[in-house]
Amino acid sequence: MNRRCDVLVIGAGMAGLTCALEIPDHLSVCLLSKTPMPAGSTYLAQGGLAAVTSPDDSIELHLEDTIAAGGGLVDEKAARSIISRGPELVAHLAELGVILEGAGSGIAGIEGGHSRRRVLHLDDRTGRFISETLSGLCRLRGNIEIAERAFAVNLITDRDGQQVSGDEIRGHCLGAYVLIGDEVHTFLARETVLATGGCGKVYRYTSNQDASTGDGIAMAYRAGLPIRNMEFFQFHPTCLFHPDKRNFLVTEALRGEGARRLNLDAKRFMSEYDQERMELAPRDVVARAIDSEMKKLGHDHVLLDATHLGREFLEEHFPEVTLGTTSVGIIPWEEPIPVVPAAHYCVGGVIASPDGTTGIRGLRVIGEAASTGLHGANRLGSNSLLEAGVMGIMAAETIPETLADSCAANVRDWSYGRARPLSESILVDHAWASLRSVMWDYVGIVRTDRRLHRSLRFIEVISEEVEEDYWSHMPCTDLLELRNICTVGDVIVRSAQKRRESRGLHYNLDCPEISETGRNTVIRLEK
Numbered sequence: 001m002n003r004r005c006d007v008l009v010i011g012a013g014m015a016g017l018t019c020a021l022e023i024p025d026h027l028s029v030c031l032l033s034k035t036p037m038p039a040g041s042t043y044l045a046q047g048g049l050a051a052v053t054s055p056d057d058s059i060e061l062h063l064e065d066t067i068a069a070g071g072g073l074v075d076e077k078a079a080r081s082i083i084s085r086g087p088e089l090v091a092h093l094a095e096l097g098v099i100l101e102g103a104g105s106g107i108a109g110i111e112g113g114h115s116r117r118r119v120l121h122l123d124d125r126t127g128r129f130i131s132e133t134l135s136g137l138c139r140l141r142g143n144i145e146i147a148e149r150a151f152a153v154n155l156i157t158d159r160d161g162q163q164v165s166g167d168e169i170r171g172h173c174l175g176a177y178v179l180i181g182d183e184v185h186t187f188l189a190r191e192t193v194l195a196t197g198g199c200g201k202v203y204r205y206t207s208n209q210d211a212s213t214g215d216g217i218a219m220a221y222r223a224g225l226p227i228r229n230m231e232f233f234q235f236h237p238t239c240l241f242h243p244d245k246r247n248f249l250v251t252e253a254l255r256g257e258g259a260r261r262l263n264l265d266a267k268r269f270m271s272e273y274d275q276e277r278m279e280l281a282p283r284d285v286v287a288r289a290i291d292s293e294m295k296k297l298g299h300d301h302v303l304l305d306a307t308h309l310g311r312e313f314l315e316e317h318f319p320e321v322t323l324g325t326t327s328v329g330i331i332p333w334e335e336p337i338p339v340v341p342a343a344h345y346c347v348g349g350v351i352a353s354p355d356g357t358t359g360i361r362g363l364r365v366i367g368e369a370a371s372t373g374l375h376g377a378n379r380l381g382s383n384s385l386l387e388a389g390v391m392g393i394m395a396a397e398t399i400p401e402t403l404a405d406s407c408a409a410n411v412r413d414w415s416y417g418r419a420r421p422l423s424e425s426i427l428v429d430h431a432w433a434s435l436r437s438v439m440w441d442y443v444g445i446v447r448t449d450r451r452l453h454r455s456l457r458f459i460e461v462i463s464e465e466v467e468e469d470y471w472s473h474m475p476c477t478d479l480l481e482l483r484n485i486c487t488v489g490d491v492i493v494r495s496a497q498k499r500r501e502s503r504g505l506h507y508n509l510d511c512p513e514i515s516e517t518g519r520n521t522v523i524r525l526e527k
């Protein structure tokens with residue numbers, strides 16, 4: 001079945017929602033989300049959105065902080081264009097009903113790496129508030145048609161991503177094949193926007209939602225687009241270690257209140273890794289210390305001891321943590337909280353300009369799926385909601401200029417061939433678990449050449465089997481997501497192998513030094 005629209009927006013997080021809302025009313029928009037809305041990592045964002053709004057702050061200071069965090073790889077031009085539109089984004093969100101604390105009234109937050117208070121928030125429910133408000137507005141717009149539980153499988157291009165030179169690709173994006181129920185629909189559009197978010201699910205432990213399987217990155221890669229700096233993955237040091245609550249973050253503010261990290265032998269271990277700063281060392285140092293301690297002792301988690309704070313203090317100042325832990329029977333004033341670092345943010349992505357343009361005409365990539373160069377080798381906290389929102393607006397502003405004259409006329413529908421329904425879901429489940437374990441054990445926070453080499457061999461074996469299943473079975477979400485995390489895992493490993501140094505979020509024991517000149521890693525499909 002064919003559907004046509006002017007602009008196809010795939011993904012309904014901060015990036016997709018802002019883009020859809022800003023597209024002029026005379027253009028028809030199809031907004032897809034594979035999960036019910038409100039959706040995505042956006043819904044989970046707690047800290048806030050970084051933007052300059054106070055007189056003692058400036059675009060230059062925000063830029064300086066971003067560059068300092070970025071480990072020498074921030075693209076200054078791209079960063080400036082995104083950061084300088086932050087105040088406008090905040091004002092625009094306020095017009096839409098998203099009034100953040102710290103912009104005008106209330107006090108902005110401050111996070112590690114920011115030299116000024118510029119993290120605008122709504123308690124610790126910033127993302128939820130943004131998602132709910134913007135999703136609600138999209139539902140009211142006459143020119144926006146929403147399809148939830150609609151899974152984009154592949155992009156449709158008129159030539160299959162042949163490289164001309166540099167980042168330019170021959171071909172034009174015509175839309176996407178989309179799985180709804182059991183049927184694959186052909187969505188044709190004059191412009192397609194990928195806003196599918198990150199890929200934390202490639203790792204065994206992640207703070208991301210189940211939907212973060214890097215679908216957009218994998219689709220763009222298959223279409224021939226270059227993928228940049230995927231070795232830089234930010235890990236949050238303390239995610240709850242519990243089978244029933246796997247992506248629950250235990251806020252880092254607890255360590256500011258004196259919570260201590262213990263290994264399972266009840267030994268405080270930070271002194272071995274950063275004697276001076278101990279628990280207050282930067283996030284990456286803490287994550288590496290925990291990872292090292294777990295690998296050394298063969299344990300699958302460590303402990304965060306906040307018992308000294310007492311019930312009253314914890315309930316008053318850390319209601320989310322208290323609620324989350326007690327709901328699974330862990331009483332934080334009586335016992336240490338079991339925690340594990342978790343994959344949190346994908347710094348790399350599809351190479352794109354701040355307005356989302358890519359090397360394929362008619363295709364934009366925005367938000368966490370994109371790599372604009374804003375984050376360099378390490379993300380400054382709260383810059384990602386900023387990036388997603390600004391990119392959404394910039395894409396919508398410029399789409400009318402690049403829109404194709406009409407939708408493609410003749411595109412072949414999805415061919416099911418002799419595909420049969422997947423009967424043995426254990427094969428898919430096992431491959432999911434194996435891939436994520438390999439990534440966690442060998443391509444996690446601390447890497448070595450040997451582990452990277454070995455992980456690639458595992459991924460090749462799993463991917464081969466998954467490809468066989470993909471071509472011989474009816475499309476289903478689990479299989480499609482598995483195929484995408486295999487692709488993304490492979491790209492992460494090959495990017496990590498290319499980087500012969502330790503920089504930003506990438507740490508390899510076999511090349512622990514940082515080289516004098518910083519280079520980006522770029523991986524593209526060899527055809």
Ligand SMILES: Cc1cc2nc3c(=O)[nH]c(=O)nc-3n(C[C@H](O)[C@H](O)[C@H](O)COP(=O)(O)OP(=O)(O)OC[C@H]3O[C@@H](n4cnc5c(N)ncnc54)[C@H](O)[C@@H]3O)c2cc1C
Nearest residue numbers: 011012013015034040041042047048152197367368382385
């Ligand atoms: C727990 C947590 C806390 C965070 N806190 C902060 C914070 O305080 N500040 C900050 O700046 N950043 C924070 N981040 C990061 C930030 O939330 C994300 O980078 C940002 O929200 C990404 O927005 P996005 O629109 O690109 O993607 P998302 O919000 O992840 O949205 C992706 C959308 O794409 C859809 N989708 C995916 N694949 C497909 C497909 N194949 N077909 C159809 N639809 C698809 C999903 O269903 C979803 O609708 C946090 C992240 C997490 C996980």
